[in-house]
Amino acid sequence: MxxxxxxxxxxxxxxxxxxxxxxxxGNGGSSGNExxxxxxxxxxxxxxxxxxxxxxxxxxxxxxxxxxxxxxxxxxxxxxxxxxxxxxxxxxxxxxxxxxxxxxxxxxxxxxxxxxxxxxxxxxxxxxxxxxxxxxxxxxxxxxxxxxxxxxxxxxxxxxxxxxxPQSLVFYNKKLFAEAGIASTPKSWAELEAAAEKLKAKNITPLLTAGDWTAGFTFSVMTSPSVYKDNKSWYADRFDNKVKFTDENWKEAAGYYANLVEKGYFNKGALSIDYTAVEQEFLKGKGAMYPMGSWFSAAEAVAEKDFEVGVFATPTKDGTQYLLGGxxxxxxxxxxxxxxxxxxxxxxxxxxxxxxxxxxxxxxxxxxxxxxxxxxxEMSPLQTEIYELLLNNPPMVGHMNNKVGRVPVAGIQDQYNKVAQNILLGDVDVEKGMQSLDEYWDKNNK
The missing domain is CATH 3.40.190.10 (Periplasmic binding protein-like II)
Known part of the structure; x- marks a missing residue:
């Protein structure tokens, strides 16, 4: 994706x-000899x-x-x-x-x-x-x-x-982090929540997302690293019914995400804006953290703003750094x-x-x-940071609609979107949401 x-x-x-x-x-990359x-x-x-x-x-x-x-x-x-x-x-x-x-x-x-x-x-x-x-x-x-x-x-x-x-990245506004007294980037779920609380106390929106595909993407990159770092063939195992979205590790990750929403750490009215709009919200300094893939750094490189942007790998439960991507x-x-x-x-x-x-x-x-x-x-300073993250991490696996051992069932990204959008609307029945992913998978597994 x-x-x-x-x-x-x-x-x-x-x-x-x-x-x-x-x-x-005229052969593009071909040598012309074959x-x-x-x-x-x-x-x-x-x-x-x-x-x-x-x-x-x-x-x-x-x-x-x-x-x-x-x-x-x-x-x-x-x-x-x-x-x-x-x-x-x-x-x-x-x-x-x-x-x-x-x-x-x-x-x-x-x-x-x-x-x-x-x-x-x-x-x-x-x-x-x-x-x-x-x-x-x-x-x-x-x-x-x-x-x-x-x-x-x-x-x-x-x-x-x-x-x-690389896709499981969190971009952050260094100026807003400094205003909130955050000295280091979070590596674990607990550290991210602590940072979000400090930002909110300063009337700064901690996290930004949007209501189109962005909702499902944000949900996936903030939860699945904690699952897939321990099982790099998770989708393949799901086809074999060895794992499910209703397993404890997935429910715990989804619960962590729902808790961030419930505590008001995401932007209000997220579902009313789209990807293009939320990107601009972050570049205007309207939020401190923006979970997004490496492509955002291209927009950042040419944007006019009065703050520097940094990046860190999406936190995992235990603080182990692990990137997802394509x-x-x-x-x-x-x-x-x-x-x-x-x-x-x-x-x-x-x-x-x-x-x-x-x-x-x-x-x-x-x-x-x-x-x-x-x-x-020629990379920008932010892109150089991303490249160093990529070099210093184990080989990536996918997430959402990308391969994790195997390519998932067709259309799974739409179901991720529905679960994420429901959570943003205040539906905190996490188990029901994860069950809907299992039901979608089983129905579309042909």
Whole structure:
């Protein structure tokens, strides 16, 4: 799951990208010495075709537009690709705003027979189950990605991604922490509650969240590290009925979160604002702590404010630092029934693996390269702090709708949202909420 970047940096970065030339062979990150099976087949078929036939190729691309990854960001990259690949036109489409992923939008398009040629940030398992995605050949480009095997489904790869994205982070306003007399960042649940109490005593809102996907995300990143640090294959075990959301560790974590809400530590009216608005609330100094993924640091880097922002790993019950996040997720996939497999695959590779596009994507959304020869970008002080957290922690696992041993049942993020929103509304029946997650899982486990 990914959210996303400030307009200023995005436009600045892609303006630079548009001025850069692509590889002469047009293969994105490819060395040009190897061809995929799809490329070999299609290139042999295309011999002897005239220019008019080539010019008819249109690739429909479902983009994921956010405050970080703007329309301008995508359109400049598309322009660069089209300039390097005459005869291929990219038609960009996008789902409605305020969704946690494009899954619902894509399901509608799939049912209507209008599934795009290239999709981005989809829940891959869901569309593999629907037989909608093309298997990605394992060529030299793919072999240059660390741990690409972990994203395979039944031994096949369907998603091109080469990023690491820490998500269980809490950003904090250093000025407000100082005003409340908080000398060190909290590591345990008890320390976070103590900090929140000090902030509230100074009439400072301790924690910020929002009512769209943000509610479920906040709930997940503030509870699941305490569960998943001790069981890095929790979702796999849930499929085998070895664990449940109604187990004591999950109920205790959810109870801790509900207690933060009950004590008034979250912003009033959280459910009436969305992700974009709550981000601005934090940047305006309206709250002291903001649980969010690394992508927020891109917005922070270009924001005008009179305070410094720091970051710490989401506290766990016992104070053990453990990050959750995504590795090689949220990338680009190709439709199985595309009429232009070679061109669609070339575009998907370009968007993730072309060196300048890859570097621009990392900086735009504050991500970290997962290539075997990682590409580096100029990080802000806050982003450097995140990178150090990433280096000093064990390998991440996912949470919410990301893999924890296995990818969870489709749509689980919506149920997380419902539980979190109910808690924000004052429903403190934690066991009932966690039971609803088990019921959703069992109903949708196919």
């Amino acid at each position: 990914r959210k996303w970047f400030a307009l200023g940096m995005g436009m600045m970065m892609v303006t630079g990208l548009a001025a850069c030339g692509g590889n002469s062979n 061809s995929t099976p799809a490329q070999t087949a299609n290139s042999s078929e295309s011999k002897g075709t005239d220019k008019e036939t080539v010019k008819d190729i249109e690739i429909v691309f479902q983009s994921w537009v956010t405050p970080n990854l703007t329309v301008e960001y995508y359109d400049q990259l598309i322009q660069k690709f089209e300039s390097a690949n005459p005869g291929i036109t990219i038609k960009r489409i996008q789902p409605p705003a305020n969704e946690g992923s494009p899954d619902s939008y894509l399901k509608t398009l799939l049912a209507s027979g209008d599934f795009p040629d290239v999709v981005q940030n989809a829940t891959i398992q869901m569309f593999v189950d629907a037989d909608a995605l093309l298997e990605i050949p394992i060529d030299e480009d793919i072999k240059n990605i660390n741990n690409y095997e972990a994203e395979m489904i039944d031994g096949k790869l369907y998603n091109i991604s080469a990023i690491r994205q 590795e090689n997720a949220g990338g680009y996939a190709v439709a199985k029934n595309t009429k232009h497999a070679e061109e669609a695959l070339k575009f998907a590779k370009f968007m993730m693996l072309d060196p300048e596009a890859h570097k621009g994507f990392l900086q735009a959304d504050a991500l970290f390269s997962n290539l075997k020869e990682p590409l580096k970008w």
